[in-house]
Amino acid sequence: MNDMTTPTTAVDPRDVGGPRQPLMRVQxxxxxxxxxxxxxxFGPKSAVxxxxxxxxxxxxxxxxGVVGESGCGKSTTARxxxxxxxxxxxxxxxxxxxxxxxxxxxxxxxxxTQMVFQDSYSSLNPRMTIEDSVAFGPTxxxxxxxxxxxxxxxxxxxxxxxxxxxxxxxxxxxSGGQRQRVNIARxxxxxxxxxxxxxxxxxxxxxxxxxxxxxLEDLKRDFGLTxxxxxxxxxxxxxxxxxxxxxxxxxxVEVGTATQVFDAPRHPYTxxxxxxxxxxxxxxxxxxxxxxxxxPNPIDPPSGCRFHTRCAFAQAVCSQTxxxxxxxxxxxxxxxxxxxxxxxxxxxxxxxxxxETAAEVAHV
Amino acid sequence: MSATITSTTRPAxxxxxxxxxxxxxxxxxxxxLLRNPVAMTAATIILLLILVAIFAPWIMPADPFATSMFKRxxxxxxxxxxxxxxxxxxxxxxxxxxxxxxSLFMGIAPVIMAFVIGxxxxxxxxxxxxxxxxxxxxxxxxxxxxxxxxxxxALSGALGAGITNALISLTVVFVPQIARIAESVTTQVRRxxxxxxxxxxxxxxxxxxxxHVFGNVIGPIFVYATSLISVSMILASGLSFxxxxxxxxxxxxxxxxxxxxxxxxxxxxxxxxxxxxxxxxSVSFNMLADGLRTAMxxxx
Numbered sequence: 001m002n003d004m005t006t007p008t009t010a011v012d013p014r015d016v017g018g019p020r021q022p023l024m025r026v027q028x029x030x031x032x033x034x035x036x037x038x039x040x041x042f043g044p045k046s047a048v049x050x051x052x053x054x055x056x057x058x059x060x061x062x063x064x065g066v067v068g069e070s071g072c073g074k075s076t077t078a079r080x081x082x083x084x085x086x087x088x089x090x091x092x093x094x095x096x097x098x099x100x101x102x103x104x105x106x107x108x109x110x111x112x113t114q115m116v117f118q119d120s121y122s123s124l125n126p127r128m129t130i131e132d133s134v135a136f137g138p139t140x141x142x143x144x145x146x147x148x149x150x151x152x153x154x155x156x157x158x159x160x161x162x163x164x165x166x167x168x169x170x171x172x173x174x175s176g177g178q179r180q181r182v183n184i185a186r187x188x189x190x191x192x193x194x195x196x197x198x199x200x201x202x203x204x205x206x207x208x209x210x211x212x213x214x215x216l217e218d219l220k221r222d223f224g225l226t227x228x229x230x231x232x233x234x235x236x237x238x239x240x241x242x243x244x245x246x247x248x249x250x251x252x253v254e255v256g257t258a259t260q261v262f263d264a265p266r267h268p269y270t271x272x273x274x275x276x277x278x279x280x281x282x283x284x285x286x287x288x289x290x291x292x293x294x295x296p297n298p299i300d301p302p303s304g305c306r307f308h309t310r311c312a313f314a315q316a317v318c319s320q321t322x323x324x325x326x327x328x329x330x331x332x333x334x335x336x337x338x339x340x341x342x343x344x345x346x347x348x349x350x351x352x353x354x355x356e357t358a359a360e361v362a363h364v
Numbered sequence: 365m366s367a368t369i370t371s372t373t374r375p376a377x378x379x380x381x382x383x384x385x386x387x388x389x390x391x392x393x394x395x396x397l398l399r400n401p402v403a404m405t406a407a408t409i410i411l412l413l414i415l416v417a418i419f420a421p422w423i424m425p426a427d428p429f430a431t432s433m434f435k436r437x438x439x440x441x442x443x444x445x446x447x448x449x450x451x452x453x454x455x456x457x458x459x460x461x462x463x464x465x466x467s468l469f470m471g472i473a474p475v476i477m478a479f480v481i482g483x484x485x486x487x488x489x490x491x492x493x494x495x496x497x498x499x500x501x502x503x504x505x506x507x508x509x510x511x512x513x514x515x516x517x518a519l520s521g522a523l524g525a526g527i528t529n530a531l532i533s534l535t536v537v538f539v540p541q542i543a544r545i546a547e548s549v550t551t552q553v554r555r556x557x558x559x560x561x562x563x564x565x566x567x568x569x570x571x572x573x574x575x576h577v578f579g580n581v582i583g584p585i586f587v588y589a590t591s592l593i594s595v596s597m598i599l600a601s602g603l604s605f606x607x608x609x610x611x612x613x614x615x616x617x618x619x620x621x622x623x624x625x626x627x628x629x630x631x632x633x634x635x636x637x638x639x640x641x642x643x644x645x646s647v648s649f650n651m652l653a654d655g656l657r658t659a660m661x662x663x664x
Contacts, residue, residue, distance in 0.1 A: 110566035123557035127579040137565035
């Protein structure tokens with residue numbers, strides 16, 4: 001809103017704050033899943049800290065990739081953003097309006113944000129034909145069933161499923177790739193501005209995955225979409241994303257443009273993740289695992305920096321002080337004491353220039 | 365199977381623009397059910413029994429209420445009395461035909477009522493979850509804790525003998541059982557991604573239940589309810605046997621079994637006939653429910 005909107009060619013009439021206002025601003029989002037107390041009711045009440053104070057923004061028209069190990073809170077974040085589960089604290093601001101407040105009721109927000117789930121089969125009602133599945137959303141928002149069906153047919157055609165052949169079919173009659181196309185069509189049926197892709201291509205064959213990724217790129221361009229692209233596949237994230245966000249144990253550890261994060265990672269965890277990318281070049285293969293062990297238990301996360309238990313460069317201070325998120329370059333930041341002035345962290349002489357080590361693995 | 369699928373899913377060359385409609389789930393289930401010989405035999409027997417019961421007043425060979433002290437307990441095959449006579453000399457065949465009406469009614473009606481009430485409660489509890497679920501399900505558990513026969517007898521005893529009261533008590537017996545199944549199936553469906561996707565589209569809860577939940581939970585609940593029909597028949601017969609259901613001289617299989625039990629030594633076949641019919645009917649309903657379950661379970 002603090003911004004002079006230059007009326008360009010095709011401005012979305014729903015665009016409120018202009019191109020420089022983030023489409024979605026996530027502020028200190030927190031979700032803990034309480035665990036049952038022991039049967040007698042004694043002992044402290046514990047909770048899985050699935051998402052623990054996550055803040056970031058999604059800019060208009062970009063693809064923001066989210067990476068991290070399983071269990072780091074990627075999917076919980078997606079469900080929180082979609083408001084399928086309600087956060088304990090924190091705020092979602094969609095194009096300047098707080099989600100759930102009077103200015104943007106949940107129902108209106110949901111028209112503008114849609115999600116594609118990982119499991120293409122379980123995300124389609126097995127008793128509904130795919131045209132009905134796609135048309136369901138619009139009818140909920142008052143489109144007549146005839147118009148909704150027409151829209152469904154247009155969208156099915158748009159995602160590469162000829163309506164005459166596919167519209168009347170049931171999900172079990174389609175392949176995984178075709179079903180995921182249906183899910184994409186359904187997400188688009190409400191004409192959303194933000195589409196959350198939660199591991200949307202992870203379950204597909206590589207060849208099908210590539211087709212669907214290209215389809216997503218085309219749709220983004222044609223419909224002026226913004227993507228939140230969640231994946232554990234770093235190659236895919238690099239291919240798809242403008243900016244990348246790295247999560248570890250329910251927190252954001254690094255954010256930057258794809259180039260910054262992949263070529264000059266500033267957090268040791270990101271570096272380790274990148275080193276775990278399988279390389280196509282046999283000479284580049286690493287024999288030792290860059291990260292050992294499982295992530296610590298999110299019920300009782302480590303003190304200080306949550307990564308210090310697995311970090312090769314951890315010092316005593318790391319287990320005491322929780323790092324702030326520090327901007328290391330324009331648009332690039334990491335939560336590591338190494339970059340925090342006055343943190344007491346003494347960069348050892350062998351502290352690698354993270355950029356170099358990453359560059360050697362990132363040439364893939 | 366694969367041949368039929370390809371033939372139906374490929375567009376007909378004569379109408380290339382006509383959208384291809386796949387067979388609905390219901391049609392698939394029916395087709396598989398029709399191919400199951402056991403289920404079809406059971407269905408035929410049930411249909412036959414129902415037809416006989418409906419048309420009993422017109423096809424009965426004799427008056428089922430006409431007593432005769434001279435013709436008591438005639439054996440099967442007596443001229444004029446194909447299945448013999450009961451302890452009051454009434455034609456047993458006619459009484460069995462007419463008795464089927466009440467017996468089948470008492471088997472099916474409580475289950476239908478319990479199906480409606482139990483499904484509604486179970487789906488509500490399963491979809492709402494949380495506190496609503498706890499309140500509904502704990503109340504259900506209270507009823508569930510009683511053995512069903514005991515509960516039926518206690519309720520009928522408290523309400524007094526009579527068909528309506530027997531109907532009510534049987535319904536109360538079956539509601540918890542159906543509600544439990546409905547709740548567990550709904551809880552499962554509630555967690556599925558397609559319900560999340562529907563919620564993400566901004567649909568109100570009622571619309572989601574109607575369009576996405578109902579169709580996916582009603583099948584398993586229906587199958588379970590079908591299998592309860594036989595239990596209901598036996599319980600109703602038991603209530604009549606104890607004098608808590610149908611009152612004499614109204615014929616009903618359970619009641620007939622009760623009054624004929626004195627003849628078990630003199631005319632064992634006659635005394636057993638109403639029991640045989642109860643047995644055949646309940647086995648048939650069970651077989652049909654089994655067939656239905658198999659037909660629905662096939663992974664599509």
